[in-house]
Amino acid sequence: MTPMEQVLGRGPGSHGRAPEPAAVQTYGLTKRYGKVIALNDCTITVPEGRISALIGPNGAGKTTLLRLLAGLARPTAGEAVVNGGSPRQDPAFLADIGFLAQEIPLYRRLTAEDHIQAGAHLNPRWDAASVRERLASLNIPANRAVGKLSGGQRAQVALALTLAKRPRLLLLDEPVAALDPLARRNFLGLLADAVAAGGLTVLLSSHLVADLERVSDHLIMLASSRVQLCGDIDDLLAEHRILVGPRKDITGLQRSHRVVQATRTPRQTTLFVRLSGPGAPVVDPAFQASEVSLEELVLAYMGQDAPPALANVTAIGEEK
Amino acid sequence: MTWLVWRQHRIQFLLGAALLAAFAILIVITGVQVANQYRAAQAACALHQGCLHVGGLFMGSHVVGFLVISTLAAPVLVGLFWGAPLVAAEAEAGTTQFAWMQSVTRKRWLTVKIGWMLLAAAIWGGVISALVTWWQSPNNAEQLDQFNPGRFDLMYLVPVAYSLFAMALGIAAGAVLRRVLPAMAVTLAGFIAVRALVALLLRPHYMTAVTAYYKVTSGFTPPGAFWQIASGIVGPNGQPIPQPNNMPYIDGVPQNALPASCAPLANGPGRPAGSCAQALAHIRGFLTYQPADRFWAFQGIETGIFLLLTAALIAVTAMLLLRRDA
Numbered sequence: 191m192t193p194m195e196q197v198l199g200r201g202p203g204s205h206g207r208a209p210e211p212a213a214v215q216t217y218g219l220t221k222r223y224g225k226v227i228a229l230n231d232c233t234i235t236v237p238e239g240r241i242s243a244l245i246g247p248n249g250a251g252k253t254t255l256l257r258l259l260a261g262l263a264r265p266t267a268g269e270a271v272v273n274g275g276s277p278r279q280d281p282a283f284l285a286d287i288g289f290l291a292q293e294i295p296l297y298r299r300l301t302a303e304d305h306i307q308a309g310a311h312l313n314p315r316w317d318a319a320s321v322r323e324r325l326a327s328l329n330i331p332a333n334r335a336v337g338k339l340s341g342g343q344r345a346q347v348a349l350a351l352t353l354a355k356r357p358r359l360l361l362l363d364e365p366v367a368a369l370d371p372l373a374r375r376n377f378l379g380l381l382a383d384a385v386a387a388g389g390l391t392v393l394l395s396s397h398l399v400a401d402l403e404r405v406s407d408h409l410i411m412l413a414s415s416r417v418q419l420c421g422d423i424d425d426l427l428a429e430h431r432i433l434v435g436p437r438k439d440i441t442g443l444q445r446s447h448r449v450v451q452a453t454r455t456p457r458q459t460t461l462f463v464r465l466s467g468p469g470a471p472v473v474d475p476a477f478q479a480s481e482v483s484l485e486e487l488v489l490a491y492m493g494q495d496a497p498p499a500l501a502n503v504t505a506i507g508e509e510k
Numbered sequence: 511m512t513w514l515v516w517r518q519h520r521i522q523f524l525l526g527a528a529l530l531a532a533f534a535i536l537i538v539i540t541g542v543q544v545a546n547q548y549r550a551a552q553a554a555c556a557l558h559q560g561c562l563h564v565g566g567l568f569m570g571s572h573v574v575g576f577l578v579i580s581t582l583a584a585p586v587l588v589g590l591f592w593g594a595p596l597v598a599a600e601a602e603a604g605t606t607q608f609a610w611m612q613s614v615t616r617k618r619w620l621t622v623k624i625g626w627m628l629l630a631a632a633i634w635g636g637v638i639s640a641l642v643t644w645w646q647s648p649n650n651a652e653q654l655d656q657f658n659p660g661r662f663d664l665m666y667l668v669p670v671a672y673s674l675f676a677m678a679l680g681i682a683a684g685a686v687l688r689r690v691l692p693a694m695a696v697t698l699a700g701f702i703a704v705r706a707l708v709a710l711l712l713r714p715h716y717m718t719a720v721t722a723y724y725k726v727t728s729g730f731t732p733p734g735a736f737w738q739i740a741s742g743i744v745g746p747n748g749q750p751i752p753q754p755n756n757m758p759y760i761d762g763v764p765q766n767a768l769p770a771s772c773a774p775l776a777n778g779p780g781r782p783a784g785s786c787a788q789a790l791a792h793i794r795g796f797l798t799y800q801p802a803d804r805f806w807a808f809q810g811i812e813t814g815i816f817l818l819l820t821a822a823l824i825a826v827t828a829m830l831l832l833r834r835d836a
Binding site: 257260264279280281282284287288291295296297300304305307308309311312314352355 | 511603604
């Protein structure tokens with residue numbers, strides 16, 4: 191398959207569906223820092239007008255991917271197309287991208303109001319009123335140096351500033367990590383409203399599957415610097431099954447489905463498999479198939495519950 | 511961008527302006543006193559008819575004099591406290607990621623920031639130099655030492671170029687190291703090293719020095735504020751003759767450089783004769799110097815060198831920040 195086909199044909203789940211406009215497409219995007227590969231051959235699509243979740247364990251390359259898309263870093267190889275062009279130093283490109291780094295970069299000695307005014311001087315579209323309103327509704331003082339605010343308040347200020355830019359693509363790196371559960375829910379609701387209002391695409395990284403499940407319907411999963419999954423969550427769930435059966439040889443099963451993870455006890459075998467297609471029949475009647483949850487899907491690909499003895503079977507990181 | 515630069519750095523700018531104002535007040539008040547003292551001394555000389563020199567009199571208070579000399583260090587202050595943190599502090603705090611994700615290219619961000627900082631450095635160097643030059647002018651007229659190392663560096667154009675260089679050095683060090691304290695250390699060391707190298711090794715050779723030979727007994731002083739580079743006496747073949755202190759001198763020549771026939775003259779007056787007179791006739795004094803009328807050429811060349819260094823450092827900074835990942 192050509193890169194383009196790989197991107198557009200997002201696995202068997204998209205058969206018969208018209209290609210959806212994409213806010214982001216990458217082809218074999220790779221970033222090395224010296225000998226360390228932070229992101230390896232990453233080919234993904236982020237559909238326009240939706241909230242996509244970027245999931246992966248620490249060090250999987252999530253931040254690297256977001257920084258490459260924002261143009262803060264340059265790829266070692268491969269290409270990214272963001273809002274129809276490659277990330278570049280151009281006011282028009284930058285105006286359409288909102289990026290909030292995990293470290294919540296704000297000038298600690300300046301106040302939120304200073305940041306609002308700076309934004310007004312630095313951006314063609316700037317919704318200062320929305321930030322002031324939001325800070326007022328959260329009781330965050332706009333005239334105190336942001337270094338003196340709590341971590342959660344700082345995150346709220348930074349998020350409001352990122353939204354005030356009115357970007358077409360919003361890249362958020364662990365934006366809710368600093369927020370308490372109520373603020374997190376509140377913020378995700380705000381994001382969902384903004385996307386529903388139109389003209390906005392969000393790519394959101396997080397560890398918190400439950401939060402992402404609530405707002406996003408598209409999933410990109412990275413592990414070990416590689417893309418493990420990229421697709422609509424419903425399609426991905428339909429393509430995976432947990433099979434429980436007797437302890438027996440599974441080579442027949444492996445021929446038609448990909449075994450993502452296998453757990454064996456003396457009496458039974460539990461397999462996490464990717465089917466040959468969504469809802470495809472399980473070829474071995476000895477196994478009982480059950481549907482998977484998003485959490486199970488994510489954990490299976492993170493390989494967190496794989497016993498080391500089965501490393502040869504778990505085959506994490508081999509997307510073929 | 512200008513708004514943000516001002517908002518970020520206004521405390522530094524105001525502090526710098528306050529320091530300049532305090533220095534200006536001190537210099538103007540004492541400078542007027544120096545000028546009055548000079549005029550009074552000149553008038554006194556006129557009464558005594560034709561005393562050409564006010565007599566090496568040091569004009570102005572020693573405390574202020576010391577302060578004026580210490581403005582040699584003024585340029586490096588802008589490099590240390592404004593230049594070094596300019597990029598490094600933002601890199602340390604991660605705020606480049608805020609600035610660079612607004613709808614402003616890094617190039618513009620850098621251009622505006624560096625532009626204002628260089629302007630501030632030029633004003634800093636220019637105001638200090640103007641004040642010092644004015645304060646020193648009676649001393650210059652009297653002592654004619656403005657071409658000498660240590661004085662040349664205080665006045666006219668060069669302090670402006672030093673300030674620009676220090677600023678650019680601080681910015682570049684901050685961009686390379688991305689940490690404020692190491693950048694400040696490199697700025698301080700680099701500034702001192704480059705200034706010393708240029709002043710000691712390059713400056714004497716901007717133009718080929720003039721060497722004048724003269725009769726030892728008559729002496730020689732070039733006109734105006736010349737810069738003496740070397741002096742001494744040479745023998746008939748141009749070989750230098752050492753001038754030790756513990757040695758009797760005959761007509762300005764150490765006795766051990768002369769034939770034995772000169773020995774009687776070491777103990778008392780008399781006219782050299784015969785071989786002694788012949789030997790003395792072949793020994794000349796020399797003075798290697800940069801004439802006073804080259805002062806402005808030297809100011810211009812030194813200014814040019816430091817402006818080129820400034821441009822190179824800014825180019826390095828721009829290349830680093832525009833090419834490197836944030």
